[in-house]
Amino acid sequence: MTTVSFDHHSPEYAHGWREINADLRGRCPVARTDAHGGFWVISKYDDVAAVARDDATFSSYQELPDGSRTGATIPVAPLRQVPIEMDPPEFFAYRKLLNPSFSPASVKAWEPFVRDVTTFCLDRVIAAGTTDLIRDIASPVPAILTLRVLGLPTEDWQVFSDTTHDLVHTVPGTPENDTALAGMFALIGQITQTIVERRAAPADDLISHLVRSEIDGRPLTDERLMEVITLVILGGVDTTGSLIGNALHWLQHHPEQRERLRVDPSLLPAATEEFLRFFSPVPGLARTATTDCVIGGQTIAAGDRLFLSWSSANHDEDAFDAPGEVRLDRTPNRHQSFGLGIHRCLGSNVARLEFRVVLEEVLRRLPDYVIDVEAATPYSSIGVVNGWVSLPATFTPAAPQGSDFSSERTSDHR
Numbered sequence: 001m002t003t004v005s006f007d008h009h010s011p012e013y014a015h016g017w018r019e020i021n022a023d024l025r026g027r028c029p030v031a032r033t034d035a036h037g038g039f040w041v042i043s044k045y046d047d048v049a050a051v052a053r054d055d056a057t058f059s060s061y062q063e064l065p066d067g068s069r070t071g072a073t074i075p076v077a078p079l080r081q082v083p084i085e086m087d088p089p090e091f092f093a094y095r096k097l098l099n100p101s102f103s104p105a106s107v108k109a110w111e112p113f114v115r116d117v118t119t120f121c122l123d124r125v126i127a128a129g130t131t132d133l134i135r136d137i138a139s140p141v142p143a144i145l146t147l148r149v150l151g152l153p154t155e156d157w158q159v160f161s162d163t164t165h166d167l168v169h170t171v172p173g174t175p176e177n178d179t180a181l182a183g184m185f186a187l188i189g190q191i192t193q194t195i196v197e198r199r200a201a202p203a204d205d206l207i208s209h210l211v212r213s214e215i216d217g218r219p220l221t222d223e224r225l226m227e228v229i230t231l232v233i234l235g236g237v238d239t240t241g242s243l244i245g246n247a248l249h250w251l252q253h254h255p256e257q258r259e260r261l262r263v264d265p266s267l268l269p270a271a272t273e274e275f276l277r278f279f280s281p282v283p284g285l286a287r288t289a290t291t292d293c294v295i296g297g298q299t300i301a302a303g304d305r306l307f308l309s310w311s312s313a314n315h316d317e318d319a320f321d322a323p324g325e326v327r328l329d330r331t332p333n334r335h336q337s338f339g340l341g342i343h344r345c346l347g348s349n350v351a352r353l354e355f356r357v358v359l360e361e362v363l364r365r366l367p368d369y370v371i372d373v374e375a376a377t378p379y380s381s382i383g384v385v386n387g388w389v390s391l392p393a394t395f396t397p398a399a400p401q402g403s404d405f406s407s408e409r410t411s412d413h414r
């Protein structure tokens with residue numbers, strides 16, 4: 001057994017994750033680390049796939065005799081999230097409940113709204129010629145769509161967007177983190193109130209669908225509803241924002257590729273997959289072995305924790321030709337950024353839609369954006385999501401275009 005010094009939450013990993021992953025793949029593709037109580041790091045494409053696909057041997061949720069539990073992250077998150085932290089057979093009932101709202105046809109119907117919201121976000125900054133691409137665009141667009149899908153009020157979108165973004169990148173114990181937590185508690189209050197309202201008068205939104213649903217003949221408890229809703233929020237907002245931020249930052253340094261995408265937006269679907277592979281917005285997630293087993297020649301004991309490194313798998317030389325190169329038209333591109341197996345990302349089509357529309361609109365309306373690379377701030381820890389705190393940019397000012405979302409919001413306040 002090879003024990004390595006590996007911590008996906010460390011500043012070293014945030015700065016050097018590509019090199020650290022490559023070292024592990026070459027030296028010890030199934031390695032043991034003592035960080036966070038000890039776990040295995042799985043780095044090769046085929047090993048990660050084998051573990052993710054074997055949900056009987058590798059569990060996403062276990063209650064332990066000491067009253068603690070395991071889940072999909074290392075260390076375990078304070079709030080359980082469902083269905084990502086649930087095993088079959090119970091898992092299937094929840095996934096079935098959610099699938100229709102995120103099917104390709106449902107997601108396609110959201111495109112006009114996503115474009116409208118993107119127009120609204122760009123209109124707010126376009127006359128000034130200056131923006132923070134994260135706080136003004138990459139974070140708000142997924143945040144506002146998530147509010148709308150769930151059926152939560154959209155007028156406080158800014159607080160919601162800042163809260164979901166700040167929760168991921170601020171350090172526990174700092175005033176910024178306290179503010180983000182306070183925002184999250186306010187949000188939980190808002191969700192609780194919406195659950196009560198939708199029970200009394202259902203509307204056409206995901207919270208109404210969930211409060212009307214039954215599993216094994218019983219409605220979902222308030223606690224369970226909250227576990228599902230927080231997953232839709234935390235799984236969908238900052239992940240997509242990070243993908244957008246990473247792509248906009250990369251395009252700043254590759255003007256010829258930026259011009260290529262601007263002139264021919266039909267290249268964006270393939271480019272989306274390549275940005276997903278190259279940046280792996282969710283670098284890795286966890287499982288727990290339910291029985292003694294062998295992975296990559298290493299014996300894993302029942303109860304051991306495993307970190308599935310999607311980001312390492314996505315750069316495995318045995319799975320991708322020249323994985324260190326961004327090839328916007330790479331094909332095939334079987335990246336693992338959305339995971340695989342039964343827990344494969346529920347919102348993958350939503351993320352792809354938001355990414356494509358935001359990129360199309362930014363490249364069309366801010367074609368000459370220049371990021372202040374000195375002031376651009378990456379996350380100091382990428383243990384959960386790999387993104388940017390802030391990407392300040394300037395561009396040639398232009399006139400706002402007008403959006404239905406902004407007129408709708410004006411009437412909200414009348």
Ligand code: HEM
Pocket residue numbers: 052060072083084085095231232235236237239240243280281282285286310336337338339340342343344345346347348350351
């Ligand atoms: C670029 C954006 C995104 C990335 C990289 C991403 C990544 C992932 C990954 C890796 C998993 C697999 C979890 C596992 O195997 O344990 C997952 C699951 C999930 N994602 Fe995403 N996600 C993104 C966007 C979204 C969006 C937009 C939503 C919702 C609208 C969403 C909701 C979920 C949910 C609910 C699950 C759990 C599915 C299950 O357990 O069956 N994600 N995501």
